[in-house]
Amino acid sequence: QGLEWTYANSVPDQNQYHIRVVSNSWGTDGDYDPNGVIAQMTDMLTYDNGVAVIFAASNSGGNGGECSGGLKTNVYANTPSAISVAALTHDGTAVTSFSSRGCMNQQHTWPDVGAPGRDIWATAPRGTAIDASTKLQGDLYYMAISGTSMATPHVGGMAGLIIDIAPSLGVADYHRDDHDFGDSLVGGEGTAAYVQFENWDEENFTRVHELELIIELTAEYEGMANSCEDGNDDDACSDIPEQCYLSDTGQCHDWRIGHGLTNVDAAVALARTLELMRDQDGNGIVDHPEYTVWDAWEIYEAMLDEKTIELNTDRVKHSWKGDWNHFNNGDSGSLYYTDDTHYVWIPNGTERLEAMFTATEFELDSLQVGSIQLEIDLGDDGSNDQGQGNRIANTWYYDLDVETSQWGQWASFDVSGQAMTFLGFVDDQEFFESRIPYKVDVVLTLGLDSVTDIAFEQRPDFYSDLDPASPSDDYDSSMDGMLVFTRSVYDQQAVVSLITPKSMTDSSDSEGFFASLGDLFAKHGLLMALLSLFILLPAIGVGYVIRSWEHPDEAIEAELIDED
Template identity: 30%
Template sequence: MFSSLSRRFTLLALLTTMVLVIPQGSALDVGRIDPRLRTHDIPGGSVDPYLEKVLEGDHEERMRVLVRFSSWPIEDDIGFAREIGMDHLCTMKVLPVAWLEGTEEQIRTLSNYRRTEWMEYDGDLDLFMERSLTTINATVAWNSWIERTPNRYETIDGSGITVVVLDTGIDAGHPDLDYGEKTLVNLKADIPGAPWYELENSDTSYGHGTHCAGTIAGNGDASAGARSGVAPGANLIGLCVGDVGITLTNTYYGLEWVYENSRPPNPYNIKVVSNSWGGGAAEYNPQDATSLICQKITFENNVLVVFAMGNAGSGDHDGSELTASPTGLIPSNIGVAATERDGSGIAYFSSRGEKGKNHTYPDVAAPGVKIWSAHARLTEISAMSKLRGNPNPYYLAISGTSMATPHVSGLAALMFQAAPSLRISDRWEDYSGDDPEAWYSNTFNRIHEIEWIMEQSARYIQPDGIPLSDESGDNGVPEPGDRGPTEVGWDGKPIDWAQGYGLVDAEKCVGIALTLQELRDRWPQTEWNVNDAIRIYEEREVFHRSAITAETDILETGWEGEFARYAQDQDGPLLVQNQSRLIWIPEHAVELSILMNYDLVNIQDRTVGDLTFVIDFDNDGVFDYQHPFLGSRLTGTKSETLPIDSEDTGRYWAIGVYGQGFKVIRPLKDREFMELRIEYTMGLRLRMDVGSQEDVVVSPPPPSSQVSAWMPGESSPDHAGGRLILEGVEYDISRVQPLPEPEKGMEKGGFPWWWILLLAAAVLFGGAFYLRKRKGRRSRE
């Protein structure tokens, strides 16, 4: 019934959470012959480059590493590690992974053990999810003004759109995934065909689905917005189709639920379903059950289906073998490859298409290496994260195309908010196979307009000049000499088997979507397509630098958050972990007023507590000022007005939150997020010295999810008439106008040849008239 996909599916997360690191060959001559050691380098090596850097630099005498062996059981492998002098600290349960400690020499010896697959340094985690949001320009899309009419500015954050996370479930008790508010529905089915049942936490074993949900639409409450998802305003529905092992029938059952519940009138406004799972490598088969249900979801219900491409790309960077999952190759789906966090290359593990068959290539790529997102406690990846020294109780970092996929799902939510009319297109998926007639005659091989926009606006990642055969150093992108005629996509765009069209760009995707929607709203008689919108978006410069001019001396900003006891109980706390939000203090700032509001007593949450705010004036990680707890216990407010010296301007300040209190615990119900948690809002007013006739220009740094952006506010009583000019970027929808049609017979930018024809006609007419007149004169003579 299920054709070539009837084999068991396994979560891509199982190949990523503890396993995915960048390998590097590092064979060691141990000076003796031991049949248990390799005598040559393995393809891709076995040592993570970061671990290699640690080993080559100054380091502690003994270091901790995570080691994955080739298969279960691993008792003999641990025995070998002990034999060479390493200490065994822990064995994981899901994958054949051991936590070990040893010297540099011992670690290098173990790297050459025949059953060692990879080794990763067990160091501190210091990369944050908000950087991956910057990589795809999501923060630019959020913070760009949308000007439709004067003095009306909107933002795009996914509001009104619902994304289904078909995965291991969602722990909606997490502060970023509020059950009943953000996570509208959270369902679990124990076996395919069994009734779905509702519960707050459906992700009790693994934590993979919770992490994906946070990347898609987490509101960032546990980090004051710093670790928001790509579409923080969107809603979520969790479908748990299995804990650790997922079969085809599990996932098909989940996709069937999506189809049934997204049919008109679609009360939840489901527009995207995100799938970070897949099977073994194979080409797309239009007869497979998953292909058929996905096409029904998209073609009948206009719901975009997003799939991970897989994590089997190590050892096949040259595209000589197909390693991509077939679910990502279904034409109406979007198949997502994984890039490095900063977009500098393709992750070594990301599955590749087969060179020369561009219908097996990924569609687009997104960051998938060490991505920070929501942490579901008491799960497999939570335990692994704690063992690796992550002190953060709300977020953890893992890797895989499973982590890249939610970036694209969240971006799709932003685009659907910007342009509700987006639908299936008349453009076919790329194809370079042996039967083009069959391919292009199958109407289900068309792509969605969202994919069309993503592909045409993607940033193609350039190669680094290192041959693909050197997987320890190359960035995974084919060199020019490796690419052939099949590495050219629609409209001449470069594509390849590793990244497809390239890294998605949220700023352009949202802008093109806004442009297309405006064209359809204002000129409905015309059939507008994506390329029309792209041309107008670029030539009319819809997205551009701009400024808001306001007769005021006040800038305002604010945010919401959720204080938790854990936020201030860490050793050496990270700013974003401590509920801190950054604000930019520009020159000419003279006074900052802060107002905090919260509930002293919350009967529903069974909490009693008091909050206050703290300030780090130079963003060095040490809070320099703390507002006292006393003084407003009965009001649930804290306020303060602080003077600003000129030497404290032109820099970031960090505003954090501290608290105290208690929560009444329900022993039989509160298992995970049982700590004291108090919701709060922060409002800030910054008074500027604008004088009576001056124009003061404020130029903020580039947007980031850690930074709360300023907007002009109502002037203060001391305002003497000057103006603030706040610089930024905007989507100027008023610039969306149809482009003039080029004159017929005239090439773009060429000479108006029709003038020559007109001149020739005039000469001929004049000559004829002259001859006729002369002939008439002679006849009279």
């Protein structure tokens, strides 16, 4: 029913909810059945409405040898028009032990791409079995769980981002890989397993969404062949040859991780390049539908660039908001506190760290009262470096000197304290809790004796960034341009200059003439109709005169009948 509702509410020009992607973390193992209801709904969503349909590959593990009757991958993910997602480790460097392997001798059962699916943080649904199994993690609102169901939303979110900047994406003129006539990539001639389909490379049901083609082309496979997480004794993880198997995309593809780890930056660049080719005047209307993903593939890398930006300041900043929660489970008496850890990068040359911590500790509706404070660990060595701080109203101010030994590493921030809510049990006697919203603003001041570049690698388990802030009182014009930011950017102009005209058809000149004539009628209907009459009427007159010359003695006989 969910897919039926999605189909009914995503019809082009009647799509009030702007549905372009549907992510599915459910299913059962088995092979593709073109007559199955879900397979047909997936095709209808893709081909009729242009919706990208994504399915989790399943959590049944395996080794790639399970084919006849024992296939491990999700039957719905094996639908050619669907995007099948494997689960990779948290850092995306290997396939997880549980992620389903496709049948190595049937390529359409292989996952299309992989995404992180191990220990992924998500909101915790209270009162469910999953919530009960993760209570010992100690967080009130969030939990870390694993599965292809956790990998799939990564691709779903990525898909939404891509379609937002490239709304013209639809069905590609590209067919999902498979091998008819009993052949497979792995075993060669006569080794394909399961059902074979006639004219696979010609039938509409094997075409894929352009989104799928884009994320397959840009996925990262290098170094991931035969890279498996421990825990799957069935898979020796040593059977991918040095020369990888190539799909029809020309990229590496295997039955564990598909085409590899999805790459958001590259996929966005490729999709945006295609959109710039199709909508060259930027008015939101596709003027050049003749361009395909393959055309954009040839030039998209020019968009990916790195820029160094000079700034006239000596300070950078980072801010975030959060909720400190004290959770009391009335049935068990257990107490839980949310994890409020946050990180800020300390660049080389940093001399001073200022932090402002604002919290709403008193709340009248629930008679909440509390006292919380910010903890700062500059060297991330477990020490509390924040000192006492100064409090004005609801805001604490901290001013710390930064030593050279603390440069080039992450400073850790946390929130601790106590709180009580006297009327919380009125609304919920089991889950009554204290909730204190807060905001943290951090400003770093740098000594600019030489050019300082703010560039660093993100933590694999956390995202944080630094932005320019207003200069300090000690700043002077001699420091202009000495603080620089090196950032990855999308340079759209770089690809615009590479776009070349492409003919919509290779047809004959006569076909081109009639196509042009059709365009004239479409654009200037009334004028072309009058012009046609102007040409047609004299032609009829000339024809009549010629006929009279050729048959001068012909008589026209008529009989008048009086019915009275």
